[in-house]
Amino acid sequence: MNKIGVIGAGTMGNGIAHVFAMKGYSVNLMDINSEALDRALATIDKNLGRMLAKERITADEKSATLNNITVTTDMAEGLAGCDLVVEAATEKVDLKLKIFKHLDETCGPDTILATNTSSISITKIAAVTNRPEKVIGMHFMNPVPIMKLVEVIRGYSTSDEVTNLVMDLSKKLGKIPVEVNDYPGFVANRMLMPMINEAIYSLYEGVAGVEEIDTVMKLGMAHPMGPLQLADFIGLDVCHSILNVLHDGFGNPKYAPCPLLVNMVTAGKLGKKSGEGFYLYTKGSKDLVVAGSFKK
Helix, strand or coil, rough: CCCCEEECCHHHHHHHHHHHCCCCEEEECCCCCCHHHHHHHHHHHHHHHHHHHCCCCCCHHHHHHCEEEEEEEHHHHHCCCCCEEECCCCHHHHHHHHHHHHHHHCCCCEEEEECCCCCCCHHHHCCCCCCCCHEEEECCCCCCCCCCEEHHHHHHHHHHHHHHHHHHHHHCCEEEEEEEEHHHHHHHHHHHHHHHHHHHHHHHHHCCCHHHHHHHHHHHHHCCCCHHHHHHHCCCHHHHHHHHHHHHCCHHHHHHHCCCHHHHHHHHCCCCHEEECCCEEECCCCEEECCHHHHC
């Protein structure tokens, strides 16, 4: 396996392109937005620059990594000859189904199609293709160049051969893959999102404030960041979408998004990416400032 396609040049897509390119793979990074591709290359260059400054890579390794990445807005051109395509588009079911149907029509019959979805059914995605045995989940964690875990999710029809290949490939990237089966939220988000949702409920019901809730989890449970700050980092819209997948998939009211989360997403307060969530994010500042009054 030598040539990798990555669909989507956002935070996850550029991170996935980064780690493949660093390990010597030829990467075609595709996005319909040329400006997003420019931002992705700038981000990868910046992150490699940090690694160079810390002497984790050499200048030659930085240059080689960047040279391994080609960007394109043309899906057919970008995916020609790819051995594996990893989709990292927005976490929306209809969009992913549309992409995979197109990938199935565009890619060669031996191409493995992977999705970086954090919660959407691999089986459902695979069902729109004529190669369900070659469709699999590769759920990288954010930030991709740093986090070691990859959830490798088997759909109902994913073959043993493809699963083993993707497990081995993940190890070659320096990651630690964990094989899981295709049920709503997989493992990571099935456990994480109810915790985040409960933290939001604790705020919503006036049990404690933002900083207090996050401090309890950081100091009491040794979490590197509190659940509300983590929700901001993930994106409140993404948290909302994943909770809806869990709620729809299991039919259990415990997964229903907290009304405060719903209102914040509706108001466009999406966390770090929008500049405001449970905290305010000022460009160039790392100080956490609690935002808003969080009205019910």
